[in-house]
Amino acid sequence: MSATDNDKLVQEFVEAFNTKDAEKVGAFLHPEVVFQNYGESPVTGRDAVVEVWEGVFRNFAQVKFETVNQAVNGDVVLAEQVHGLAFPGGKLAPIMNLAVYEIRDGKIAAWRDYGNPQYAMKLLQS
Template sequence: MSVDNDTLVRAFVEAFATKDTDRLLPFLHTDVVFRNYGDDEIRGRDALLEMWRNVFDTFEQVSFETVHQAVNGDVVIAEQVHGLGLPGRAPAPVMNLAVYELREGRIAAWRDYTNPDYARALLR
């Protein structure tokens, strides 16, 4: 069953609350390229899922909330709040702008734009 790109990205974002990389896998193209500015680029679905396994192991809570989302064909731009909670601490509301490029019904490119200094300050 095919879903529109708006619905696909919203479902992908909601899957993060499960902290289960198996839930992320169907949304990602095998050749996905992830760029979280300030960090090294990650290429390939397996490498990206491994990175998220590490994030899920580090944070007790991980959730993404979409504030606004715009779709233009195979490009989705989403203003998000990433809720990242270290063990025993309240989640830090990290503001983020994500750009997703879809190919063959899956996310082939994903770029996150977050102020890393702001994120680090919230997580302290």
């Protein structure tokens, strides 16, 4: 895939979160994907990652993800993002995140999210 294809793949992947449909998110993932969210153990395999996001989508009333800046170097995409999350009855918390994606066979094979979980919790509880 070209850098342009990888750029578009990640943009569409991030937009898929706004549907709160874990299967739609999973369609972008390689079957052997490894997902690492800062401070947590890695999750391996598309089905396991989809299961994680099914739980996230159940727990949050609102999910609004957007990309602020994105850079592509071959099969690696770096994306500065805002993960907007809100618990039921809560306000949308703008959580800054940096994601690193590695693309293989047209799918996301590695995905690492870097952020500050303590600050995220503070925002979510405000």
